[in-house]
Amino acid sequence: MAELRVSVDPQEVFCVPGLGSCVGIVLYDPVATVAGMAHIMLPSSQQGILGDRPAKFADTAIFALLGSIVSAGAQRDRIVAKATGGSQMFRSQGEFLTIGTRNVDAMYRTLERAKIPIIAADLGGTWGRTARFFMNDWRLQIRASGRPDLDL
């Protein structure tokens, strides 16, 4: 959890297994062949202590990811995003159980601030997901138990 990875290898596959309320987001520049993926746990670094894992919060994760892929050669105006996760695993009215929704909202707000278009997403619901991102065809594959695989 709260990992951040960057690659320039066209054969790279990023995998984030078992996403519940967490969000898996990938930012990439297909022309430069640079991509990065973060495993976001919480909406906002304003509400907590960051420590040394910027990927923990949606706001810091997206800017850290952006910085890392730009350093690795991505061009700012070609960068696009895909994302999945943000579920509510236990059905209830409780505030803690809305972390998934709040993660998704914070992700959208941050992407807007960073002016990064999100071109595909499968978010929310009440089920867990495993996400794989393939750099050879920029495909985000989503597996959930009892559901057909989804390719975005």
Place this chain on the structure above:
Amino acid sequence: MDFSNLNHLQLDALKEAGSIGAGNAATALSTLLRQRIKMNVPRASVLSLATVGELLGGPETSVWAIYLKMAGELEGHVIFILPNAIGTVLVDLLMRRPTGSTKIIDEVGESALAEMGNILTSNYLTALGTLTKLDLRPSPPLTANDMVAAVLDGVIADISVNTDAVLTLETELIIGDTEGLIGYLFLFLEPASAPNLLGALGLAG
């Protein structure tokens, strides 16, 4: 407080508290299932966010999870986790059916599991409350059936807001004499509640 600074004495006291809670939970489970319940010595572990996904044989293991939020003088989350295959066996035991009758857990089976989890976890909290003389209030139980990492990540996120170290008390409950019938009882403690718990155990700061 930062859990990575806990000393051995404090970790032992937490284990002991977990053990008393789990002992009480095991007795309740045993009565309910009419099975012998063995339990291991609880583990008190401080997990980093990097390793927490490795609980219970990998993040994608399919499990049933029964969840209660603990509020009152200690805050945290109590979760009972059963690998999927064990869920069906337990539904048979709870419904007094021959083993192997349940293939798919329906709504009735799900509420039986939820009720069992409720009894188990509230007995755990009752014992912990008696031991510490703290007022603990469990929420109603909620269930989920999914990948273990997915059911745990919201809970872990919730207690990781101000820290990257997660304290968990874990007990394995071994049900009956059949090999591999194991449920996992976890207490995830809110870091802000750690001084309260340690204080109540006579081991403040």
